[in-house]
Every structure is written in structure tokens, then in C-alpha cells.
Amino acid sequence: MYKVDLHTHSIASKDGSIRPEQYKAALEARLLDYIAITDHNRIDMAEDLHKQLGDKIIIGEEISTTDGDIIGLFLTTVVEPHQTPAAAIKAIKAQGGLVYIPHPFETVRKGMQRSQLNSIASDVDIIEIHNGRAMVQNRSQKAIVWATLNHKARAASSDAHGAQGLCKTYTILSEPPTRENLIDLLHKSQAIVARPPLKSLLYPKWNRARKQLKKYGKQ
DSSP: OEEEEEEEOBTTSTTOOBOHHHHHHHHHTTSOSEEEEOOBTOOHHHHHHHHHHGGGEEEEEEEEEBTEEEEEESOSSOOOSSBOHHHHHHHHHHTTOEEEEOSTTOTTTTOOOHHHHHHHGGGOOEEEEEETTOSSSOOHHHHHHHHHHHTOEEEEEOOBSSGGGTTSSEEEESSOOOTTTHHHHHTTOEEEOOOOOHHHHTHHHHHHHHHHHHHHHHO
16 A cells, blocks of 8 residues: 655645655655645646656646636646746646646635636536545535536545644555556545644645744845
């Protein structure tokens, strides 16, 4: 069995702080077997770690669109942000990537709402039914219902922005994931959901503030 997290943020994200050595440590300790690095609007860290650690790192990107966030998995080039969802999806599919919808139905974060999801349903490959940081708003049940009605693969992911958020919420697969088999594997997967330390939920705000202070300190 293989423990897979399809939604994490490294130090390359403005609000992320997971360092390369922390990804490596999680994989070496078999706390996770495969990790997607899905930084906001960039893939450089994911590419670098994929070169170092091989297919255990999945190259992804959380893309800011005009109607909510979309994740592309198994990417080879960056998808430009601030496009419509349809344009972002076209760019993901053009490079053979998979379309993953993170934290759907949330409003505190930029989750896609029902009308938007319905309009792109035919192009969605995976929907996130459990998000490790969903505390203020937990829309898991809505996501499960939508996935069921639309026959979509589903995943549980940490959305970790710091190392303490890793290895709590993830998906167990029966085989190593690839671009070709991931959707089928997710249809018969097991979700593991555990609440991470409270500190990990505050990482995005803390990381943003810390990086801004560091930036101003250099000026």
C-alpha cells in the first residue's frame, strides 16, 4: 500500500515553508510514499525535487484562476495564473496533466462553487473530498456528494504549508501512482484523515508575514 499526498506547499510558495530536506525526510521515513508539490502559480521547486528524488515527487501547481483554485498534476510546464478555469484546464490537458479541484465549496479560501464546478465537470479528473486544513469551513460532505453524482475520483490531501502539516491527511493507493493509473487507483482508494497540530493551520499567515518582514529587512 502506498501513502500519497496530492496537495502540499514548499518554501517556494509565498505562504509555504516545507523545505526540500523535509520532503526527503518524510519519504525516507516512509511517512509518505509519494508527494505532489503544488506551489501557487509555479513549479520550479517541484521540478528540482523531482530531479533529485524521482517519481516520488509529483510535479503540480495550484493555479489561481478567475473563478477559484485549480491544481494541475503531472505537469511539465507552468500554467499561467489569472486565466479562466476553462483556459487553465486546457493548458493542463495540453501537457497531459490531470485536473484536481482543491478545497471545493469553500469561501474563506478560493474554492470553486457548485455552479463553476458543474460548468467544468466533464474536464475534472479528481476532487478533493478531505482537506487537512479545513477547520473554519469543512465542506467534505458536499465534496463527497458532488464526486458521487459526477462519478469523479476523490482524494484526501494535507494542503500542508509547513512540515507539521504533513503525514496527517493523505490517500492510500494499492499501486504506485502514475499519470496513467492515478484516476483508476483513486476510485478504490482509502482516505486517512487526522487533525494536524493547530500551529500547522496558521502556517500560511505566519509564513506570509515572515517572508514579507524578511523582504523589507533586505531593502
